[in-house]
Amino acid sequence: MLGALHEVAGGGCDALHAAAAGQFAAGIAGRTRGKVLWIVSRQDVFAPALMQAGLSGRRVIYVEARSDVDVLACFEEGLRHGGLGAVVAEVARLSMTASRRLQLAAETSGALGIALRRWRRPTGAADFGQSTASVTRWRVSVLPSVVLPVPGVGRPRWRLELIRARAGDEAIFEVEACDGQGRLAQNGLVENRLALPAVLADGSDQEAVGRRRARA
Amino acid sequence: MGADAPAPEAALALVGRVGRRRVVRSVDLVARKAGLCPGTPVAKAQALYPDLTIMDADPQGDRVGLEKLALWFQRRIAPVVAVDPPDGIVLDTTGADHLHGGEQAMLAAMVQRLRRTGVTAKAAVADSLGAAHALARYGRARMLVVPPGEAAAAMADLPIAALRLPDDIVDGLHALGVSRIGPLAGMPRAPLALRFGPDVARRLDQAFGRVAEAIVPIRPVEPVEVGRNFAEPIGAAETIARMIGTLVPPLCQLLEERGQGGRCFDLLLHRVDSRAEAIRITTAQPVRAAGRLVRLLCEKIETIDPGFGIERMVLTVSRAEPMGVRQAMSLLDEADEPDVSGLIDSLANRVGTQALYRFMPVESDIPERSFCRVPALAPDEAKDWPDHWPRPMRLLPRPEPVHAMAELPDQPPVFFIWRGIRRKVRCADGPERVFGEWWKGDAELTTARDYFRVEDTSGERFWIYRAGDGEHGETGSQGWFLHGIFG
Numbered sequence: 001m002l003g004a005l006h007e008v009a010g011g012g013c014d015a016l017h018a019a020a021a022g023q024f025a026a027g028i029a030g031r032t033r034g035k036v037l038w039i040v041s042r043q044d045v046f047a048p049a050l051m052q053a054g055l056s057g058r059r060v061i062y063v064e065a066r067s068d069v070d071v072l073a074c075f076e077e078g079l080r081h082g083g084l085g086a087v088v089a090e091v092a093r094l095s096m097t098a099s100r101r102l103q104l105a106a107e108t109s110g111a112l113g114i115a116l117r118r119w120r121r122p123t124g125a126a127d128f129g130q131s132t133a134s135v136t137r138w139r140v141s142v143l144p145s146v147v148l149p150v151p152g153v154g155r156p157r158w159r160l161e162l163i164r165a166r167a168g169d170e171a172i173f174e175v176e177a178c179d180g181q182g183r184l185a186q187n188g189l190v191e192n193r194l195a196l197p198a199v200l201a202d203g204s205d206q207e208a209v210g211r212r213r214a215r216a
Numbered sequence: 217m218g219a220d221a222p223a224p225e226a227a228l229a230l231v232g233r234v235g236r237r238r239v240v241r242s243v244d245l246v247a248r249k250a251g252l253c254p255g256t257p258v259a260k261a262q263a264l265y266p267d268l269t270i271m272d273a274d275p276q277g278d279r280v281g282l283e284k285l286a287l288w289f290q291r292r293i294a295p296v297v298a299v300d301p302p303d304g305i306v307l308d309t310t311g312a313d314h315l316h317g318g319e320q321a322m323l324a325a326m327v328q329r330l331r332r333t334g335v336t337a338k339a340a341v342a343d344s345l346g347a348a349h350a351l352a353r354y355g356r357a358r359m360l361v362v363p364p365g366e367a368a369a370a371m372a373d374l375p376i377a378a379l380r381l382p383d384d385i386v387d388g389l390h391a392l393g394v395s396r397i398g399p400l401a402g403m404p405r406a407p408l409a410l411r412f413g414p415d416v417a418r419r420l421d422q423a424f425g426r427v428a429e430a431i432v433p434i435r436p437v438e439p440v441e442v443g444r445n446f447a448e449p450i451g452a453a454e455t456i457a458r459m460i461g462t463l464v465p466p467l468c469q470l471l472e473e474r475g476q477g478g479r480c481f482d483l484l485l486h487r488v489d490s491r492a493e494a495i496r497i498t499t500a501q502p503v504r505a506a507g508r509l510v511r512l513l514c515e516k517i518e519t520i521d522p523g524f525g526i527e528r529m530v531l532t533v534s535r536a537e538p539m540g541v542r543q544a545m546s547l548l549d550e551a552d553e554p555d556v557s558g559l560i561d562s563l564a565n566r567v568g569t570q571a572l573y574r575f576m577p578v579e580s581d582i583p584e585r586s587f588c589r590v591p592a593l594a595p596d597e598a599k600d601w602p603d604h605w606p607r608p609m610r611l612l613p614r615p616e617p618v619h620a621m622a623e624l625p626d627q628p629p630v631f632f633i634w635r636g637i638r639r640k641v642r643c644a645d646g647p648e649r650v651f652g653e654w655w656k657g658d659a660e661l662t663t664a665r666d667y668f669r670v671e672d673t674s675g676e677r678f679w680i681y682r683a684g685d686g687e688h689g690e691t692g693s694q695g696w697f698l699h700g701i702f703g
Contacts, residue, residue, distance in 0.1 A: 013676060017610050045609070052606060058600075060574060066571075073566065
């Protein structure tokens with residue numbers, strides 16, 4: 001959904017690395033138009049992977065901020081600008097006040113903001129339980145990949161938990177990871193109608209998410 | 217010349233062309249002691265002195281250097297300064313010498329200062345440009361101050377070449393047996409003018425100060441600058457912001473008149489306790505939009521300390537670039553991407569220009585070398601990363617060693633221990649062999665890495681590699697490393 005702040009975090013070990021969560025965010029950001037601002041406090045994004053999740057390296061501008069405060073300030077400034085496709089920021093702590101500011105900035109400019117929650121140590125992940133002003137909150141956990149008839153690693157699979165949605169229900173999906181166009185798939189079928197990032201990127205309403213939950 | 221400069225103790229000659237001949241233009245002290253002088257053909261010079269270092273003369277570069285030096289003199293010594301190519305600078309120090317402690321002290325300071333930067337210089341002060349020119353080049357002393365009215369006496373012994381006459385006139389006078397200025401000045405004018413033209417008399421008069429000779433001073437490029445004094449010192453952030461708002465529009469006006477846009481702006485705030493605070497903003501592209509500059513400057517107000525108050529503000533453009541007038545929009549290209557350069561500038565002024573970048577592909581198979589950072593608004597390149605193999609979302613800054621158990625030579629590990637956690641490998645892809653880049657260094661001639669994408673029993677996927685091909689010791693340590701984490 002455009003003009004809103006969304007939170008994405010990794011489950012389990014991924015809370016530290018935010019690899020699956022990052023790829024999920026990249027898949028969503030890749031489906032928007034325009035440049036994407038990716039704000040980090042420590043840089044370990046491998047740009048070819050973003051490309052494989054559907055976000056071309058040419059569109060991403062990285063900002064390396066020194067502290068969480070700087071990350072949030074840049075995040076807000078990026079959201080206020082309104083000319084960007086999406087703004088992704090890797091943050092650890094996100095207070096109610098900070099998230100409300102971000103949400104307001106996104107609402108005024110119509111920008112898509114994704115707060116990629118990433119903590120330094122596993123205990124930090126408890127922070128994810130505290131409430132914020134974001135519109136949706138997702139947790140992405142890795143699942144064993146699709147079993148292949150031959151040795152090798154199949155298409156990665158994720159469990160997507162929609163923990164909180166404003167004026168909507170919680171939901172759990174088991175999906176296959178983003179492909180080169182940022183599409184997710186269920187049961188091996190790449191189908192646009194089921195592509196979840198489309199829900200976020202194309203601004204479909206929350207009822208659609210609810211319906212999908214019934215089918216998931 | 218930096219590292220390419222010849223050693224100071226080497227004999228050096230700079231060489232230029234006269235017609236089709238290559239001749240020595242100038243020599244350094246060592247070569248001069250060895251008997252070389254300017255005007256010698258290069259072949260002869262080399263025959264005389266086999267160890268001679270020869271480099272091409274660069275008159276254009278000399279001229280530029282001379283102009284820079286002249287600008288320095290203009291700032292430090294006297295306002296009227298001219299370049300006297302190929303090797304001189306003329307200063308009109310009238311009324312300026314007492315500022316430097318007298319003429320002798322002024323010359324001493326100038327020569328001393330130049331010597332410290334490696335420039336050998338001679339200097340003379342005289343009544344006229346011609347006399348000073350002659351005495352500085354042909355006089356014996358390194359520094360010479362000629363008292364007023366004594367220029368004629370001081371120049372009497374100098375060779376006639378000191379008079380800035382053309383070479384053929386100098387040769388003609390030599391043929392007549394005149395070699396010094398004193399005898400030449402005493403000769404009747406009319407026969408000289410008949411034989412050599414009016415130049416001899418004119419140069420003599422110029423040297424003795426009988427005819428005025430204008431100095432055409434260099435003019436420095438004025439920086440674009442707007443300043444404002446305050447009757448009452450200001451200190452509140454809102455007041456400073458308002459004053460910035462009044463300074464910026466005239467500055468933009470000046471920039472527009474010159475057809476320029478600024479890349480770097482400095483705002484100097486002079487405090488009442490005669491200290492200065494400064495705000496510097498830089499932009500990714502030339503800017504002269506007042507609103508944007510005001511916003512960028514105002515964001516930095518909190519970094520300054522107004523102390524007891526600010527009494528003067530000066531806004532300067534430290535770096536300007538040409539900026540044409542551009543059509544803002546047309547009806548046809550509405551689908552154009554919105555301009556983000558304003559956002560880039562304000563972010564860059566918060567986190568620094570270095571911290572704002574994009575990744576561009578580099579043609580290398582080694583993961584950590586396969587990308588490079590380019591400025592955020594650098595032009596796009598058409599190439600992209602190859603899409604043969606999945607790549608991890610996170611690439612560790614440096615590969616971390618892991619304990620692993622694997623069948624040699626090319627099986628993935630059965631399990632590995634990373635950061636104290638033992639992970640059993642459920643399935644794996646690989647190996648993807650990456651060879652060292654032998655053109656980068658000898659150490660990489662034989663090295664290889666075998667990358668595997670492994671998934672453990674809980675579903676987490678990692679990118680691990682073995683340093684070496686598993687068979688030959690020279691290809692690497694055969695140890696296992698974890699390099700990336702997949703989503």
